[in-house]
Amino acid sequence: MSGPNTNYDPVEVSALDPANVDAAVQEALTAIAGAGSLDDLKAVRIAHQGEKSPLALANREIGALPPSAKAEAGKRVGQARGRVGQAIAARQAELEAERDERILVEERVDVTLPAVRRAAGARHPIELVSQRLADAFVGMGWEVAEGPELESEWLNFDALNLGPDHPARQMQDTFFLDPVDSGLVLRTQTSPVQIRTMLEKEPPIYVVAPGKVFRTDDLDATHTPVFHQIECLAIDKGLTMAHLRGALDAFVRIMFGEETRTRVRASYFPFTEPSMETDFVCFACHGTGHDESGAQCRSCGGSGWIELGGSGMVNRKVLRACGIDPDVYSGFAFGLGIERALMLRHGVQGMHEMVEGDIRFSQQFGMEV
Numbered sequence: 001m002s003g004p005n006t007n008y009d010p011v012e013v014s015a016l017d018p019a020n021v022d023a024a025v026q027e028a029l030t031a032i033a034g035a036g037s038l039d040d041l042k043a044v045r046i047a048h049q050g051e052k053s054p055l056a057l058a059n060r061e062i063g064a065l066p067p068s069a070k071a072e073a074g075k076r077v078g079q080a081r082g083r084v085g086q087a088i089a090a091r092q093a094e095l096e097a098e099r100d101e102r103i104l105v106e107e108r109v110d111v112t113l114p115a116v117r118r119a120a121g122a123r124h125p126i127e128l129v130s131q132r133l134a135d136a137f138v139g140m141g142w143e144v145a146e147g148p149e150l151e152s153e154w155l156n157f158d159a160l161n162l163g164p165d166h167p168a169r170q171m172q173d174t175f176f177l178d179p180v181d182s183g184l185v186l187r188t189q190t191s192p193v194q195i196r197t198m199l200e201k202e203p204p205i206y207v208v209a210p211g212k213v214f215r216t217d218d219l220d221a222t223h224t225p226v227f228h229q230i231e232c233l234a235i236d237k238g239l240t241m242a243h244l245r246g247a248l249d250a251f252v253r254i255m256f257g258e259e260t261r262t263r264v265r266a267s268y269f270p271f272t273e274p275s276m277e278t279d280f281v282c283f284a285c286h287g288t289g290h291d292e293s294g295a296q297c298r299s300c301g302g303s304g305w306i307e308l309g310g311s312g313m314v315n316r317k318v319l320r321a322c323g324i325d326p327d328v329y330s331g332f333a334f335g336l337g338i339e340r341a342l343m344l345r346h347g348v349q350g351m352h353e354m355v356e357g358d359i360r361f362s363q364q365f366g367m368e369v
């Protein structure tokens with residue numbers, strides 16, 4: 001900025017020269033009109049309205065003018081800055097309006113479009129029933145026990161009194177793991193969880209163990225190579241078959257309703273002695289063996305009873321192998337397949353429906369409980 005100078009001729013200060021001021025305004029207006037975005041306009045504003053812009057410099061020169069020249073120069077520069085300021089404000093408004101318009105188009109939501117529907121999942125009925133049964137037993141003070149699906153052959157068979165030559169060992173078509181001498185199998189039953197529990201805990205023991213089991217069956221209407229069992233084991237002083245029946249009855253009532261009666265038949269399992277099979281009265285024909293039209297009941301095949309599963313008093317040999325004194329403690333155990341019971345309960349036509357994982361199947365039952 002020049003110092004005060006009483007002999008000053010404004011025409012000689014080039015920044016204040018009217019032609020230069022006009023040129024600065026024209027240049028600014030051209031730049032403003034050419035600003036295609038708000039960012040561009042910001043740069044234009046700094047260049048033409050900022051502290052270092054020609055008009056700001058011109059404005060600063062006014063202070064150095066003699067009083068007689070100040071008014072005219074001030075008016076000229078003031079008007080020039082005013083025009084630039086207005087043009088920037090107008091362009092700013094235009095560009096903001098354009099931006100808002102664009103955002104409205106870009107972010108437009110058509111509320112009339114059909115929504116992308118995400119089907120609510122549903123838990124598989126096998127899972128639900130297993131949990132319902134386990135929960136009910138937990139409610140009676142039992143604990144849930146678990147074991148691995150990849151089980152040692154010893155726990156799956158030998159410890160359950162199924163020695164290497166035992167015929168029942170061949171009856172359960174087993175998946176062996178490579179190499180065969182690894183001693184590992186995919187467990188064929190949940191019964192090894194009994195052994196694990198007895199080896200781990202001191203009596204009294206009351207456990208329920210739901211889980212997957214595996215056998216080399218082909219998938220057909222009534223078989224599947226992967227299925228589910230639920231195993232119960234109780235070891236305490238003075239347990240008898242009466243307690244076993246009580247537990248089985250409780251189980252069946254949870255699964256098929258309060259009114260369901262059971263019956264037991266003598267049977268054989270190497271890890272129980274005595275052993276029995278339990279049947280429950282057919283929930284479809286209530287034991288009559290025929291439906292309302294007199295035709296043979298399809299759920300029980302006309303017998304009035306449906307097989308539930310195996311059970312018995314834990315074999316003394318098994319107790320001893322697990323370090324439990326059979327003269328002090330006795331126990332009972334039972335193990336049931338879940339799939340078959342569920343198929344009967346819900347009238348599921350074939351095993352395929354059970355295992356294929358179609359959400360529409362699960363949804364029919366998945367909200368239950």
Ligand code: DAH
Pocket residue numbers: 188189190191231232269271272309310311312332333334335336
């Ligand atoms: N584990 C037997 C099976 O898969 C079923 C079974 C029978 C379980 C008797 C038991 C039992 O706990 O006591 O065929």
